[in-house]
Amino acid sequence: MTGGSPIGRVLAAAEGLSSLDGVASTVSRLLSPVLSGGLGDVLRGSWLGHPLHPVLVTVPIGAWTAVPLFDLTGQPVAAQRLTALGLAAAVPAATAGLAEYTTLDAPQRRVALVHASTNSVAVTALAASMVARSRDLTGRALALTIVGLGVTGVSGALGGHLSYVQAAGVQRESRPSA
Numbered sequence: 001m002t003g004g005s006p007i008g009r010v011l012a013a014a015e016g017l018s019s020l021d022g023v024a025s026t027v028s029r030l031l032s033p034v035l036s037g038g039l040g041d042v043l044r045g046s047w048l049g050h051p052l053h054p055v056l057v058t059v060p061i062g063a064w065t066a067v068p069l070f071d072l073t074g075q076p077v078a079a080q081r082l083t084a085l086g087l088a089a090a091v092p093a094a095t096a097g098l099a100e101y102t103t104l105d106a107p108q109r110r111v112a113l114v115h116a117s118t119n120s121v122a123v124t125a126l127a128a129s130m131v132a133r134s135r136d137l138t139g140r141a142l143a144l145t146i147v148g149l150g151v152t153g154v155s156g157a158l159g160g161h162l163s164y165v166q167a168a169g170v171q172r173e174s175r176p177s178a
Helices: 006-016 018-035 037-044 058-072 076-101 106-134 138-165
Strands: none
Touching: 006 106, 006 138, 018 037, 018 076, 018 106, 037 076, 058 076, 058 138, 076 106, 076 138, 106 138
C-alpha cells in the first residue's frame, strides 16, 4: 500500500474496488487468447527484458505535453501535428498495456481497469481537441488538450501505483545470465 498521503490513499483505494472484478475478469478472459504466446510476448517486452508499455507511453505523453506550448506561441500546425502524433502513438502503447493486463492478479487488474478507463477519457478529450483544431477553434482545442493532459496525469499516477506499489510486471521476464 502507498503511504498515508491523501493521493496515496486514493490510488490504493482502486485496489479495493472489488465491484470491478467481474468486468476485469471478463476483459482478461477476452484478451488472453489473443495476447498469449508470441504476439503477447512481443507486446509485453519479453525481447526487451522488461515491460514495453512504460517505454511506449512516453511518445504520446511527450507529444501532448508540447501541444499547449505550440498553441500559446501561435503555432497551430505544429500543435495539430503533435496532437495527431500522440493519438497515433497511443494505439501501440495501449495495445502493449492490454497485453500486460493479461498477466495481472485481481487487485492489479482493478487498478489497471481504472488506469485504462482514465486513459480512454484522456484520449477522447485529445481527439476532441483534434476535431476542434480542424474547425479552427483554437481556444476550445487548447482547453480540451489541458483536460486531456490532466486526465493523463491521473492515469499516469495509477500506472505508477500499478508498477511501483503493486509491482506489476516486476521481474516477470527472465533475466539474462551475468
